Every structure is written in C-alpha cells, then in structure tokens.
Amino acid sequence: MSIYLIRHTTPLIEKGLCYGQLDIDVTDSFHEEAKLIKKALPEEIEQVYSSPLIRCHKLASYLFPAHEISLEPSLMELACGEWEGIHWDAIPSEVIDPWMKDFVNICIPGGESYVQMHKRVTECFTRIAEGPTPVAIVTHGGVIRSILAHITKTPLADSFGAFKITYGCVMQLQATSAGLQHTILHSVTTEKEQHKPSSFKR
Numbered sequence: 001m002s003i004y005l006i007r008h009t010t011p012l013i014e015k016g017l018c019y020g021q022l023d024i025d026v027t028d029s030f031h032e033e034a035k036l037i038k039k040a041l042p043e044e045i046e047q048v049y050s051s052p053l054i055r056c057h058k059l060a061s062y063l064f065p066a067h068e069i070s071l072e073p074s075l076m077e078l079a080c081g082e083w084e085g086i087h088w089d090a091i092p093s094e095v096i097d098p099w100m101k102d103f104v105n106i107c108i109p110g111g112e113s114y115v116q117m118h119k120r121v122t123e124c125f126t127r128i129a130e131g132p133t134p135v136a137i138v139t140h141g142g143v144i145r146s147i148l149a150h151i152t153k154t155p156l157a158d159s160f161g162a163f164k165i166t167y168g169c170v171m172q173l174q175a176t177s178a179g180l181q182h183t184i185l186h187s188v189t190t191e192k193e194q195h196k197p198s199s200f201k202r
Contacts, residue, residue, distance in 0.1 A: 001175040002134040004041060004185075005144045006063070008055040009033040010167045016087050020080030020111065026055050033168045033188075034062045040170040040186035046132040051075040051139045060138040074124035077140035081111025088197040096197065104156045114146075114156050121146045129180075141165045147173075151180040 010027045013019050041063065050060035052071040060069045083091055099106045107113040125147050128135060149159040151173065170186040 001129070002042075003129060003173040003180075004045070004134065004136045005147060005171040005173065005182075006037060006041075006059065006136060006138045007141055007144055007165055007167060007169050008051075008053075008059050008138065009037075011055050016089065018080050018083045018086055018088050018091075020078055020084045021053065021076050022084050023053050024055060026058060030058070031062075034059060036188075037168050037170055037186060038063055041136065042134060045134050045136050047128075047135045049075060049128055049135065049137045051077070051143070053077070053140075056138045056140065060136075063138070064136065072124055072128075074120045075137065075139045075143055078108075078114065078117045078142045079111040080108050082109040083111070091197075100197065114142075117142065118146045118150070118156060122150045125150065144169075144171065148182060151182065 008026065009030050010033065011019065012025045012027050013022075037059070045064060045067065047070065048060055048064045048067045049070045049072050050056045052073060053076055056075070057069065057071065088096075095109070099108060104114045107116065121143050125137075128137065144165050145159050145163050146156075148154065148163045148171075149156055152162075154162050164187075166187050168186065168188060169184065172183045172185050173180045174183070
C-alpha cells in the first residue's frame with residue numbers, strides 16, 4: 001500500500017499573513033514547481049483526493065489530468081477564523097498569547113484548534129487509506145503534519161519541530177509490519193516561510 005502526500009506550491013500571499021483557509025492562488029513559479037513534483041510521483045495512481053482550496057485543487061488537476069479529483073473539505077488547512085488575512089504579529093498579545101501557550105487545545109476565535117483539525121483530518125485519512133491504493137492526497141502543510149503525527153504517534157505539540165514540510169514536498173507512506181512508514185521523495189530548500197507569529201519557535 002502506498003499513499004502519496006503532496007503539499008501545494010508557493011502561495012501568492014504576503015509573508016507574515018495568517019491565511020489558513022483563505023482561497024488564495026499560487027505564484028508564477030507554479031509550473032516550475034509542479035514539474036518537479038510530477039517527477040517524484042509514480043505513473044500509476046488509483047485515486048486522487050484534494051483540498052478544495054485552489055492552491056491544492058490546481059496542483060491536483062495539473063498532476064493528474066486524467067483522474068477525477070475527489071474534493072475533501074476535511075483536507076483543508078487549519079481554520080483560522082477571525083485571524084485570516086491579518087498579519088500574525090498584528091494580532092493583540094492578549095488575544096494570541098493564550099493560543100500560543102496551548103495552540104493544540106485552544107480554539108482560534110471563529111476558527112478551530114489544532115486538535116479539532118487533527119480529528120477531522122485523521123478521520124478522513126483513515127477512510128482514504130482503507131480504499132484503493134496507490135492514492136495521492138494534495139493538501140496543506142498543517143494537514144500533512146497532522147497525518148504524520150497520527151501515524152508516528154508524535155504529540156501534536158511536538159509536530160512542528162518533528163516534521164519539516166516545504167511547499168511542493170512529496171511524502172510516500174508505505175505499510176510495513178511496524179505500521180505506516182514515511183519517506184520524503186521530494187523537498188526543496190526555501191527561504192523561511194514566515195506564515196506564523198515571529199515568536200512561534202516550535
């Protein structure tokens with residue numbers, strides 16, 4: 001059994017902004033990035049799932065033009081509610097500090113907590129994994145991190161430090177006697193994304 005986790009390419013948004021589930025497009029480097037992603041993938045894919053947000057759906061359609069893409073709302077990024085479209089560092093400290101201290105459990109105003117996202121993501125992933133494989137999942141950094149935490153039993157609070165997930169990265173999950181193992185097939189060295197509070201050090 002093989003599952004390929006693919007993160008979207010570089011999003012077209014100013015650095016430092018919280019963008020969560022904002023439906024933003026991708027930069028002009030899309031085709032260059034997408035070609036490299038395609039080289040890392042096998043020719044035979046049984047099923048393709050994607051977040052419905054354009055930065056993922058656009059990549060899924062490019063990579064798998066002959067497939068019907070199954071759009072899964074549960075594969076969307078963390079819902080950042082009232083903070084979406086705002087500079088992380090412009091959010092008042094009295095509002096963001098409690099979340100910074102316990103981002104796993106505290107819900108973003110109008111959005112969700114990491115544990116809430118983790119629940120919807122892992123339920124969706126389990127259902128997909130039980131279907132035909134090999135399968136491709138085109139999604140977001142937070143979703144991939146959540147899946148990796150799930151299969152490795154990594155605490156959510158440690159998952160940011162445990163898994164480096166660049167734009168356009170491809171990870172292969174394979175079933176072994178020890179459970180699902182992950183391998184990075186494609187990753188790029190990029191400058192710091194800066195799509196999180198500057199004081200967020202995890």
